[in-house]
Amino acid sequence: MINPAKLEEIAKQISGNMPQGLKNIAESFETKTKQVLQNKLSEMDFVSREEFDIxxxxxIRTREKLLELEAKVAELEAKLQTPQQ
Known part of the structure; x- marks a missing residue:
């Protein structure tokens, strides 16, 4: 679901862009940033790409079946409306 490697990359980019004077707290900042991102993303209701594709x-299969059933119902209704000989 949530790619930890991507979160790691984002956190490193953020800490890497900090001014030189703040580099001593970069590791703590990176850890906190990852925690906040993971917490916020876990609160969101995401599905994996695999789940979405499934x-x-x-x-699609349900729609196809519905179209088939609608055609059958229309055919049966047409038969009921034509007079029997």
Missing amino acids: QSKVL
């Missing part, structure tokens, strides 16, 4: 395929 659900998209299920939705």
Whole structure:
């Protein structure tokens, strides 16, 4: 779900761009930044790409089945409306 390597990269970029005088607290800042990012991202309701793709395929199959059923219902209704001989 949440890529720890990406969070690590973001935290390092933030701490790497700090002025030279603040480098002594960069490690603490990096750790805190990662913690805050992880906490905020975990509060969000994300799904993985794999889950999204699976659900998209299920939705496509469901729509196809719905179209088939609608066509069958229309065919049956048409048969019921035509007079029997």
